Amino acid sequence: MSDDVLFFKEFSIMGKDFSNAGSVSTEIKSILKEIGFDRLIVRRAAIASYEAEMNVVMYAKRAVARLSATPTSIKIEFQDEGQGIADVDLALEEGYSTATPEMREMGFGAGMGLPNIRHNADEFDISSEVDKGTHLIFTIHADGNNG
Amino acid sequence: MDRYYHPIEIRPELCNGRMKCMRICPTRAIRVKQGKAQIIDELCVDCGACITVCPSGAIVPLTDPFASSLNFKYKVALPSPVLFSQFRPEADPRKVVQGLKKIGFDYVCDVSDACEEVSIAVEEYLSSYRGRLPLISQLCPAVVRLIQVKYPDLTELVAPIEVPREIAARDVKQKLSRELGVGLEDIGVIYITTCASKMVSIKQPAEKESSWIDGAVSIADVFGPLFAAVSDIKDEDVDVDGSEGFRFSAGWSMLGEMTRLVGSEHSISVSGLSDVTQILDDIENSRLRDVEFVEAMSCLGGCIGGALVVENMYVARSSTNSLLRKYGSKFTADRDKVVEKFRKGHYSLERELAPRPLRPLDPDLAKAIEKKKQKDTIYTSLPRIDCGCCGAPTCLAFAEDIVRGTAKLEDCIYREEKQNG
Ligand code: SF4
Numbered sequence: 001m002s003d004d005v006l007f008f009k010e011f012s013i014m015g016k017d018f019s020n021a022g023s024v025s026t027e028i029k030s031i032l033k034e035i036g037f038d039r040l041i042v043r044r045a046a047i048a049s050y051e052a053e054m055n056v057v058m059y060a061k062r063a064v065a066r067l068s069a070t071p072t073s074i075k076i077e078f079q080d081e082g083q084g085i086a087d088v089d090l091a092l093e094e095g096y097s098t099a100t101p102e103m104r105e106m107g108f109g110a111g112m113g114l115p116n117i118r119h120n121a122d123e124f125d126i127s128s129e130v131d132k133g134t135h136l137i138f139t140i141h142a143d144g145n146n147g
Numbered sequence: 148m149d150r151y152y153h154p155i156e157i158r159p160e161l162c163n164g165r166m167k168c169m170r171i172c173p174t175r176a177i178r179v180k181q182g183k184a185q186i187i188d189e190l191c192v193d194c195g196a197c198i199t200v201c202p203s204g205a206i207v208p209l210t211d212p213f214a215s216s217l218n219f220k221y222k223v224a225l226p227s228p229v230l231f232s233q234f235r236p237e238a239d240p241r242k243v244v245q246g247l248k249k250i251g252f253d254y255v256c257d258v259s260d261a262c263e264e265v266s267i268a269v270e271e272y273l274s275s276y277r278g279r280l281p282l283i284s285q286l287c288p289a290v291v292r293l294i295q296v297k298y299p300d301l302t303e304l305v306a307p308i309e310v311p312r313e314i315a316a317r318d319v320k321q322k323l324s325r326e327l328g329v330g331l332e333d334i335g336v337i338y339i340t341t342c343a344s345k346m347v348s349i350k351q352p353a354e355k356e357s358s359w360i361d362g363a364v365s366i367a368d369v370f371g372p373l374f375a376a377v378s379d380i381k382d383e384d385v386d387v388d389g390s391e392g393f394r395f396s397a398g399w400s401m402l403g404e405m406t407r408l409v410g411s412e413h414s415i416s417v418s419g420l421s422d423v424t425q426i427l428d429d430i431e432n433s434r435l436r437d438v439e440f441v442e443a444m445s446c447l448g449g450c451i452g453g454a455l456v457v458e459n460m461y462v463a464r465s466s467t468n469s470l471l472r473k474y475g476s477k478f479t480a481d482r483d484k485v486v487e488k489f490r491k492g493h494y495s496l497e498r499e500l501a502p503r504p505l506r507p508l509d510p511d512l513a514k515a516i517e518k519k520k521q522k523d524t525i526y527t528s529l530p531r532i533d534c535g536c537c538g539a540p541t542c543l544a545f546a547e548d549i550v551r552g553t554a555k556l557e558d559c560i561y562r563e564e565k566q567n568g
């Protein structure tokens with residue numbers, strides 16, 4: 001299998017930019033669809049990146065997202081500058097959320113974010129520093145076959 | 148299957164290559180080669196947008212000509228509820244029913260009951276359904292195609308319930324065959340349609356062997372003769388009992404009617420393909436978590452904005468509202484009976500709707516990734532102004548055509564200039 005073939009693309013996301021929220025994950029999804037990954041794999045990647053993107057929009061100042069796709073894996077990274085997460089373990093608990101009531105009212109921050117990303121990924125790694133930012137990397141394995 | 152039936156045709160002798168269709172097509176299915184528009188089979192979802200916009204009348208719907216619809220022993224008209232909104236609100240809708248009989252139909256069938264039954268069936272289905280949400284309405288064939296082609300992963304969300312027109316056609320055929328003692332094959336049910344896209348679900352249904360409907364004529368084609376016939380009917384000649392139990396509840400001609408009848412609090416109605424696309428993207432990102440049901444129609448405003456109607460959608464909507472005021476829009480269906488029929492499978496689809504995903508850039512993933520990269524590189528080298536002179540609707544579509552081998556870089560007029568000078 002030729003794992004040296006790599007598609008790479010970088011995106012930038014602005015915090016609080018609710019009007020464009022979701023556009024990066026939509027683009028990631030269409031790239032993966034276009035390449036022809038299995039639809040269940042694309043679904044997982046789309047859901048996880050949407051969650052990650054919304055986290056940036058809600059809590060960070062700005063972020064860079066990177067997509068690296070090979071025939072056997074889809075790696076997606078979100079590196080943001082912002083408030084960071086004080087207790088990563090707690091944030092990974094189902095239902096935990098620091099969303100403001102306004103955000104919840106708008107349907108965001110039901111505490112689905114990080115756990116949902118981890119749930120949809122095969123590999124998941126997060127590191128965060130308060131007042132600096134969060135670096136999230138997750139990978140979804142593909143079997144090298146076209147969906 | 149590599150050829151899909153499409154209910155539209157471009158007449159090359161009439162096409163002036165003015166590219167309006169190419170620019171409006173929501174799935175970028177049109178190319179203009181040697182001055183003539185062509186449709187890429189695989190990409191077209193039959194939305195009909197190109198028909199409406201063509202200044203030369205070169206794109207024609209392949210609905211049945213009105214005359215040929217009369218080739219059955221017993222002819223049943225099954226009008227889309229939109230038909231009634233095409234007349235002045237003062238016009239008695241019973242005259243329209245009578246008019247249809249004057250122009251050659253033996254029986255006119257109301258789709259209102261079937262609409263109610265289907266909404267109850269959808270509600271029943273939703274109430275015991277525990278799968279992925281939201282479910283998406285099955286009414287508009289163009290939206291269903293769009294999902295099969297561009298959102299294959301959402302195909303499983305299309306409500307697996309038969310559409311009202313099919314149910315009405317089946318029920319009326321069985322009823323008449325019983326009552327009149329004639330064979331089912333002698334009864335022809337002709338749908339009077341707002342769009343060509345419903346032709347597809349009649350000629351090449353996605354979810355069953357064959358349709359119960361035998362043909363479709365467009366509202367536009369039938370309107371001339373019908374209008375004349377209706378105008379001839381004097382008020383005192385209105386046949387009060389002859390309208391076969393018509394309720395003029397105007398069925399689902401208006402966007403939002405289905406969600407209203409289905410009665411789910413967590414539902415949305417969306418129309419116009421670009422908005423529909425946006426909602427489908429949201430569903431794919433699993434953004435619409437709290438929504439249970441989405442009514443999605445390809446035409447702006449729903450079927451009332453279809454390509455083959457004669458009245459402008461705003462006027463038609465106001466006329467529908469007056470019909471609703473006059474005739475009410477109350478439920479008359481016997482809920483328990485419908486639920487029982489639902490449990491017996493009366494409203495189920497014959498077979499599951501299958502995704503129909505687009506051909507990937509390459510069957511081999513590694514090669515597909517290479518091609519995707521090539522496509523992006525080519526795209527960045529283009530002027531990215533979507534001038535259309537190459538015959539593709541956008542520079543991006545052109546880049547893809549090059550990678551797929553159906554266009555050449557030289558076709559871009561700006562590129563050549565750059566290289567020569
Ligand atoms: S019917 Fe719609 S999808 Fe098909 S070619 Fe025309 S505009 Fe495009």
Ligand code: SF4
Nearest residue numbers: 287342445446450453
């Ligand atoms: S909205 Fe109605 S008229 Fe328009 S394409 Fe869909 S079914 Fe046809």
